[in-house]
Amino acid sequence: MARVIVLGAGISGHTAAAHIRRKLGKKHEVVVISPSEYYQWIPSNIWVGVGKMTVDQVRFKLPPLYKRWGIQFEQAKATEIHPEGGNGSQNPFVTIEYTTPDKKGEKANIEYDYLVNATGPKLNFEATEGLGPGKFTYSVCSCDHAIKTWEALKGCFDQMKAGKKLKILIGTGHPTATCQGAAFEYALNVAHEIKQLNLTDKAELIWISNEYEIGDFGMGGAFIKKGGYVTSTKVFSESVLAEYGIRWIKRAGVTKVEEGVVHYENLDGEKLTQDFDFAMLIPAFAGSGMKAFNKDGEDISPTMFAPSGFMKVDADYSGKPFEDWNIEDWPSIYQNPLYKNIFAPGIAFAPPHQISKPMKSPNGTLITPAPPRTGMPSGVTGKIVALNIVDIINSGETNFRHKASMGKMGAACIVSAGYGLFKGQAAAMTVFPIVPDWEKYPMWGRDLSYTVGEIGLAGHWIKLLLHYLFLHKAKGYPLWWLLPE
Numbered sequence: 001m002a003r004v005i006v007l008g009a010g011i012s013g014h015t016a017a018a019h020i021r022r023k024l025g026k027k028h029e030v031v032v033i034s035p036s037e038y039y040q041w042i043p044s045n046i047w048v049g050v051g052k053m054t055v056d057q058v059r060f061k062l063p064p065l066y067k068r069w070g071i072q073f074e075q076a077k078a079t080e081i082h083p084e085g086g087n088g089s090q091n092p093f094v095t096i097e098y099t100t101p102d103k104k105g106e107k108a109n110i111e112y113d114y115l116v117n118a119t120g121p122k123l124n125f126e127a128t129e130g131l132g133p134g135k136f137t138y139s140v141c142s143c144d145h146a147i148k149t150w151e152a153l154k155g156c157f158d159q160m161k162a163g164k165k166l167k168i169l170i171g172t173g174h175p176t177a178t179c180q181g182a183a184f185e186y187a188l189n190v191a192h193e194i195k196q197l198n199l200t201d202k203a204e205l206i207w208i209s210n211e212y213e214i215g216d217f218g219m220g221g222a223f224i225k226k227g228g229y230v231t232s233t234k235v236f237s238e239s240v241l242a243e244y245g246i247r248w249i250k251r252a253g254v255t256k257v258e259e260g261v262v263h264y265e266n267l268d269g270e271k272l273t274q275d276f277d278f279a280m281l282i283p284a285f286a287g288s289g290m291k292a293f294n295k296d297g298e299d300i301s302p303t304m305f306a307p308s309g310f311m312k313v314d315a316d317y318s319g320k321p322f323e324d325w326n327i328e329d330w331p332s333i334y335q336n337p338l339y340k341n342i343f344a345p346g347i348a349f350a351p352p353h354q355i356s357k358p359m360k361s362p363n364g365t366l367i368t369p370a371p372p373r374t375g376m377p378s379g380v381t382g383k384i385v386a387l388n389i390v391d392i393i394n395s396g397e398t399n400f401r402h403k404a405s406m407g408k409m410g411a412a413c414i415v416s417a418g419y420g421l422f423k424g425q426a427a428a429m430t431v432f433p434i435v436p437d438w439e440k441y442p443m444w445g446r447d448l449s450y451t452v453g454e455i456g457l458a459g460h461w462i463k464l465l466l467h468y469l470f471l472h473k474a475k476g477y478p479l480w481w482l483l484p485e
């Protein structure tokens with residue numbers, strides 16, 4: 001009998017747990033530990049943030065599903081990993097802290113044979129003074145945040161209807177924040193709603209980003225095929241912003257927010273401000289903050305985790321110069337190098353290096369997006385980790401038949417740009433591979449047959465279809481496993 005513990009029930013962890021449970025015999029145990037009883041389809045939080053979807057359209061309760069599947073669910077947060085055992089236990093274990101009202105704060109140790117760390121990102125609002133919910137800016141990174149963001153935005157719409165002109169600022173809230181795609185999508189949706197309400201003359205829309213060029217998205221930008229021509233994501237994204245009446249501030253690292261004012265530094269070293277009436281800014285991401293200890297109780301977190309808090313896996317963390325990196329530096333099986341029974345798929349793994357060229361201001365501030373951490377690779381890496389663990393348990397097979405490197409994997413990104421069956425729009429972009437491979441594709445860094453972009457109503461339909469398909473899959477509805485990640 002083996003016990004597999006999955007930490008986190010997001011896109012990666014839920015996918016991993018579902019495949020492990022489906023493939024492993026019932027004599028083996030699968031345990032999922034996550035602080036919320038809900039699964040949420042994060043990409044649709046954008047629509048919650050503009051009032052087009054309710055929170056219950058993007059989330060559902062996990063316990064009934066896990067009961068049906070035979071997965072043990074603990075509503076708790078993992079705080080410590082003890083990969084060598086200790087504290088009287090010979091076996092590795094995790095320490096968890098319950099988050100349910102009846103057991104809040106109570107701790108427990110649970111032993112494991114295999115551990116999947118799929119804890120995703122900590123939304124690191126604290127890294128920027130004044131940033132985030134409860135302070136001076138809003139967020140759409142979780143559905144709870146998105147509801148409050150919509151309430152605030154609705155209030156702005158009311159003021160605009162009453163004749164007031166407002167400044168709406170959307171973008172990144174830290175010099176190294178990633179997830180530009182989500183903020184970009186939110187900006188376009190807000191612009192679309194304002195247009196639908198005939199309030200265009202009452203809004204000044206501003207995009208603020210740490211990207212060197214608009215359309216970088218933390219992947220160093222891309223050249224894409226569009227309508228038979230090759231264009232850059234810079235031209236593509238700037239055209240879209242211009243079409244939606246959004247002006248932009250680029251190369252801007254937001255360092256502090258006060259009521260109605262963002263302070264930022266740019267790559268010329270200038271320290272500037274931008275005032276606003278409403279702001280939605282994406283925070284920096286960090287690892288979940290778990291600690292690791294050896295059997296003697298010594299803190300081994302620095303060897304298990306990168307300084308960002310993300311877990312080290314089978315990647316090259318030698319810190320070689322940016323110019324020397326190669327797609328082979330990227331992990332393919334997400335296995336911890338020290339403890340071979342620990343894996344970290346999805347956002348939880350530490351990327352080996354920046355994909356966008358690191359840029360510093362004359363004051364030494366790094367103003368460059370971190371690598372993008374999108375849903376498709378999170379699901380795919382969750383699945384391959386699951387299948388490899390199943391192979392090891394079922395047959396002792398340690399050849400790792402299932403691999404998925406961001407240097408060999410494509411990603412599809414559909415940025416909705418307005419909601420509505422006939423009025424909606426979306427910019428659909430695919431890139432292959434995610435990390436450019438300049439050796440294989442010396443001209444463009446990527447394969448242009450699969451690196452394409454278009455904007456139109458069809459993209460919106462696909463985005464809406466994906467919302468329903470991915471929730472169908474996550475809810476374990478019939479034939480869920482046939483739907484791709």
Ligand SMILES: Cc1cc2nc3c(=O)[nH]c(=O)nc-3n(C[C@H](O)[C@H](O)[C@H](O)COP(=O)(O)OP(=O)(O)OC[C@H]3O[C@@H](n4cnc5c(N)ncnc54)[C@H](O)[C@@H]3O)c2cc1C
Pocket residue numbers: 007008009010011012013033034035036042043044045046076077078079118119120121140141142179182288290345346347348373374375376378412413414
């Ligand atoms: C607003 C927004 C829109 C997006 N839109 C898109 C899109 O259109 N397309 C796309 O491809 N990607 C999109 N993304 C990115 C996508 O959501 C992420 O890539 C994906 O959610 C990452 O999956 P994950 O499982 O690694 O992390 P998450 O989905 O964040 O899951 C992490 C899980 O771990 C849990 N957890 C955290 N800490 C602990 C702990 N200590 N112990 C136990 N559990 C813990 C969390 O509660 C959560 O359940 C978007 C992101 C945002 C924020």
